[in-house]
Amino acid sequence: MKVFALSIMAGRTRKRRKEPCAAIAVVDMNGVSGVARFYKTGRNRVRVVYGFTGLTSGMHGFHIHQYGDLSEGCKSACAHFNPSGSTHGGPRADSRHAGDMGNISANSRGEAKGSITLRGISVSPSSPLSVIGRSIVIHESRDDLGRGKNAESLKTGNAGRRLACAVIGLASP
Ligand SMILES: [Cu+2]
Numbered sequence: 207m208k209v210f211a212l213s214i215m216a217g218r219t220r221k222r223r224k225e226p227c228a229a230i231a232v233v234d235m236n237g238v239s240g241v242a243r244f245y246k247t248g249r250n251r252v253r254v255v256y257g258f259t260g261l262t263s264g265m266h267g268f269h270i271h272q273y274g275d276l277s278e279g280c281k282s283a284c285a286h287f288n289p290s291g292s293t294h295g296g297p298r299a300d301s302r303h304a305g306d307m308g309n310i311s312a313n314s315r316g317e318a319k320g321s322i323t324l325r326g327i328s329v330s331p332s333s334p335l336s337v338i339g340r341s342i343v344i345h346e347s348r349d350d351l352g353r354g355k356n357a358e359s360l361k362t363g364n365a366g367r368r369l370a371c372a373v374i375g376l377a378s379p
């Protein structure tokens with residue numbers, strides 16, 4: 207009976223154990239702060255869990271940009287991470303940059319919390335789709351997800367100025 211109870215408990219523990227966080231980006235810039243954590247959920251599938259404060263209320267474009275180079279602020283992170291050479295889109299669109307994460311939505315207190323699952327990226331450092339060493343950028347304006355009917359929409363989603371950014375690094379286990 208004792209053994210039976212213990213094995214049930216062990217099973218529960220296993221079920222509840224979370225996948226370790228593989229990568230992390232810590233934002234602290236222009237009054238915006240918070241963290242985005244990256245979890246592997248499948249082959250080239252990653253779940254991003256984020257929480258930020260210090261935003262203006264409303265929608266803000268949220269992307270993985272190509273480089274983790276912040277030597278000139280968020281500008282030197284360059285364009286959206288786009289290993290497939292596609293046009294810009296929303297996170298669930300067929301045609302999208304791998305780094306397109308859509309928008310985060312901040313409440314009246316300037317807090318944005320949520321999660322999103324992305325296809326076409328990896329948290330394995332050796333993968334050509336790896337996001338390690340790249341950066342996340344939070345924009346001033348809403349990302350139109352490529353539906354803005356102009357050239358810029360298919361490049362940047364017209365998300366405007368780069369408010370804050372952070373390098374994506376390996377998370378400590
Ligand atoms: Cu961006």
Ligand SMILES: [Zn+2]
Nearest residue numbers: 286294303306
């Ligand atoms: Zn994009």
